[in-house]
Amino acid sequence: xxxxxxxxxxxxxxxxxxxxxxxxxxxxxxxxxxxxxxxxxxxxxxxxxxxxxxxxxxxxxxxxxxxxxxxxxxxxxxxxxxxxxxxxxxxxxxxxxxxxxxxxxxxxxxxxxxxxxxxxxxxxxx
Numbered sequence: 001x002x003x004x005x006x007x008x009x010x011x012x013x014x015x016x017x018x019x020x021x022x023x024x025x026x027x028x029x030x031x032x033x034x035x036x037x038x039x040x041x042x043x044x045x046x047x048x049x050x051x052x053x054x055x056x057x058x059x060x061x062x063x064x065x066x067x068x069x070x071x072x073x074x075x076x077x078x079x080x081x082x083x084x085x086x087x088x089x090x091x092x093x094x095x096x097x098x099x100x101x102x103x104x105x106x107x108x109x110x111x112x113x114x115x116x117x118x119x120x121x122x123x124x125x126x
Contacts, residue, residue: 002024002026002115022095028076034098048060048093
């Protein structure tokens with residue numbers, strides 16, 4: 001059974017940093033596309049970053065230049081390092097996994113993902 005459990009959320013001031021982690025079980029992060037998504041109140045869930053089985057990454061939108069996605073194949077975990085945080089970064093952050101094994105089908109869109117965690121809340125104060 002695939003399980004994704006996020007941690008590391010919390011409240012920080014604007015300009016600060018936060019690292020989110022996702023512990024995966026039931027499959028290997030080493031051989032699947034993994035991603036981070038965010039959902040703010042009243043908004044659609046948006047993709048932030050993905051990492052494929054070869055470790056290639058894509059960070060999109062407002063996360064570009066500030067967020068870094070990485071994975072630890074040994075620990076079977078996925079991280080999201082977030083810097084220069086802004087109040088508009090507030091929301092619930094979700095870890096997601098795809099049955100996709102390569103970069104051709106690994107992109108930061110909801111339709112590309114098959115499994116989801118329950119999320120962790122991030123609040124950025126100004």
